[in-house]
Amino acid sequence: MTKLEQLLSQYAAYHLDHKNILTHFVGIPLIVFSILCLTARAGFVLSGMELTLALGLIVVTSVYYFSLDRIFAFIMLIVLLAAYPLALKIAHLEFAAWLSLSIGIFVVGWVFQFIGHFYEKKKPAFMDDIVGLAVGPLFVLAEMVFMLGFRKELEQRMLDQAHVLRAEMDAKSIHIS
Structure with a gap:
């Protein structure tokens, strides 16, 4: 199992309800965009180019995503760079x-996130593993790619492992109760 499959499976274990996934299609992009807006105000001009904390975050997250998967990382980079000019306008x-x-x-x-987790009856993934905050946007992108009919083998491996992890989580919560 690749690191990407492992991370997506762990995240998916908290996101098996279709309604929860749909709320994440709205919630996560809004959260990511808001973070770009908030961080686009912090920066400086160098040789006529405005360098912002938001650009730094785009670079760091892109490097991380490229270490996991080139295809998803490239798509995510395009999405982030497309959103950046509007975030910069808001920052100004x-x-x-x-x-x-x-x-x-x-x-x-x-x-939107918490409404989704109401349907799921599970807490958000980041509450157990902070890496979930970085994986969330990648998960939403992967779900979109899967819905478009691409990378179905990856989707199946992710879901198979997510169901195993979810069963383990549910068994632990029964023992604790």
């Missing part, structure tokens, strides 16, 4: 407008 708004809009988007994203 008046302070109160930038902050309230960025935090508002963040909160709405998390509301």
Whole structure:
């Protein structure tokens, strides 16, 4: 099992309900976008180019995603770079407008997340493993790719392992109760 399969399977074990996955299609992109908005304000200009913390985060996450899977990483990089100009425009708004809009988007994203986990009847994955915060966007992208009919073998391996992990989680919670 590759590291990508392991991480997606661990994340998927908390996300087996279709309604939960659908809420994540809205919630996670909103959260990621809000983080870009919040971090696009911190930066400096070097040789006429504005370098921001948001660009730094895009680079760091892209390097991490490329270490897991070139195809998903490339798609994610395109998505992040496409969202960045709008995040930068929001970062250039008046302070109160930038902050309230960025935090508002963040909160709405998390509301969608927690609604999904209500359906799932499981806590979010990051509560057990902080890496889940980095894997979430990749999971949503993978789910979209799977829904489009691509990488079905990866999807099947991920789901098989996710069901095993979920059964182990459920067995532990029964023993604890």
